[in-house]
Amino acid sequence: MRHRRSTIQGLARKVSVAVLVLLGVVEVALGQSAAQRDPAEPAQEKPQAKTLPHPAARIARTSVNEKSMRALIAKLVACGTRLTLSSWTDPKRGIGCARDAIVARLNEIAQDSGGKLQVAVDKFESTSQRTSEKPIALENVYAILPGSDPKLAKTIFIVSGHYDSRPSNVMDAQADAPGADDDASGTAVSVECARLLSKASAKGGGTYRATILFAAVSGEEQGLLGSTHLLEWTKQQGYTVGGMLDDDIVGADPAAGAPHRVRLFSGNGEIDDADSPSRELARAVEEIDGSAAIRMIFRIDRYGRGGDHYPFYKAGLPAVRFTEPLEDYNHQHQTPRTENGIEYGDFEKYLNFTFMGEVARDNAEALRQLAMAPAPPTSVKLTGAVTPNAKVSWAAEEDAERAGFEILWRETAEPRWHIYDSVTVPGETVLKGVSTDNHFFAVRAVGKNGARSIAVPTEIERRPPPLPAVTKQ
Ligand SMILES: [Zn+2]
CATH class of the missing domain: 2.60.40.10 (Immunoglobulins)
Structure with missing residues (x-):
């Protein structure tokens, strides 16, 4: 008897699961919850949209070279400090040492690109409160993959990380500032995207109709100076910005269950009843890479904080920010030290290259598909x-x-x-x-x-x- 009852209960459970599954299918088909009771729109059948599949030949996760990302980050950390106010000429210590490491790596990548990738150093001056209101010299490093379509080549898709770093005191050019996560990680992602996409292009695996720019900018910690200049540079060069992906603090993922989804921040914009181009870029990236990889966050940036996508966003351009899932503030903007048993500092040992490799692939695939689009x-x-x-x-x-x-x-x-x-x-x-x-x-x-x-x-x-x-x- 007891046995029989439990069988019936089991059957009932199976049936209800089947009904739930069926409801789920119906729900997906209608794009709305079965619980909603709204008039059908349109009243008759919806049009049958003919949809093409997304482009084939996706960038494989296995093609990401985590080793070379790690090597570049180690070289940047070895420069001691990369504060924008540090030395631009000392080859061993300071931000100039970091610029040299990035240029050298991009030149290696350019050599393998069949002459397609062009490396350039963009020198400029800028002033802010964090330069003591004095004009200072800065340099951005760019690798440019020109678009194949005569018209669309004037549209540029940008991936950017900032290669400057900072200790606790943002004006202290002497203290160590390893900046492995903030933002050697984003710089390594940008550089790895240059390798992945120029390689795919050289092999004939991707025809990028639009131009792609892989940037490593300086001056972020002194007030977004490098990215503000980068925006000016795109205008001077006659480019329309098709999209800007800012990768800043994309290297660590210490929580159990890693790798987790990377966060993708996008601002609302200021138009009533319509989303900003940044929000549309975020949706496009999520659609390309999948919601299992991308966690969209509908705000400009982390609460009360900013980044290099901001000048682009404020100019009404599509610009978003990638950042790791949960930040550890003991590892950011901190002069290395141990206090009360707590270690402060932004070191390479805290990075997770499995996670960072995912971020590189997601950026590269998003850039690939966007640059192939009309x-x-x-x-x-x-x-x-x-x-x-x-x-x-x-x-x-x-x-x-x-x-x-x-x-x-x-x-x-x-x-x-x-x-x-x-x-x-x-x-x-x-x-x-x-x-x-x-x-x-x-x-x-x-x-x-x-x-x-x-x-x-x-x-x-x-x-x-x-x-x-x-x-x-
Ligand atoms: Zn940063």
Whole structure:
């Protein structure tokens, strides 16, 4: 009897699990919870969007060279300090020693790129409170992989880490500042991306239509001076910034269960009812690398802190920040010392190269797919308010490599886009039976190779509320 009852209970459990699984499938298919009771939109069947798979030949995790990342970080740490105010000319100690190590490594990589990768040192001056308001000399290091498409080569995708470091006192050029995590790790990620992508390109495995810039900037700790200059440099060179990936503190992952997801910070922007280009870049990176690899965080940066993506973000450009899952503040911005049994300092021994290798792969794959994509659409608009149909319109230049466009939508409270429909030509598309009010909308371009541009949210038709009638006197 008892046996029988437990069998029935077991069966009931199995059935309920099956029902739950079934509900789960239905839920995914509808993109909404079965518990919701809203009118169907559109009332009839949704369009069957034709979607292309993302580009093949993904960068394999096994192709990341953790050894060379470790070697570069060890060389940077061996410079003693990399404070921007330290020596630029001493080959053994100071930030100039670090610049030499990065240039040497990038030159090695360039040699293997079949002459495609170009290495350059960009010298400039800058002033801030943290230079005692005096102009100081700084240098950024760039490796440039020019795009293959005559038009899109003027669009640049950037990955950047800062190679300067700091001790507890940001003005102290003498104290040791190993900066293994902050930010030799981001520098190593940027340099490894240069190797992965230039190698793939030389082998014919990737045709990057847009230009990719692998940057190691200085002056971050003195007030984002290097990245502010980098933004100016892109303008002087006539580039449009397609996206900027800032890797800062991406080296450690000490919690149990590592490697964990890397955090990806993106700011909201300042437009009502529409996300910033930075948020759209974050979504694109998550879609490319997967939500098992990327933890999107919808804020500009960690609370009360800043980084090199900020000048780009403030300029309205797509810029995001990668940072490790949980930071240990004893290992950041600290002059090495032991106090009350606690060791302070940003040392190589705290780094996790398995995690860092993941970050390098995720950056490289995101850059690869973004640089293969057509230009994002322009003048993306939503009209049709106070009518039964939403109308989405956009413009785009001719592009023989483009397959078409995807119209995206999402619940206003939802973090990710869904594909509503696919269309081959720019212009206006009427979404029959779809309200303008209940969703957000965006459009992105899709290449014949399956690479997607970042999404461009619709601008809102701005109509002021009706004013009270003025009575004539
Ligand atoms: Zn940093």
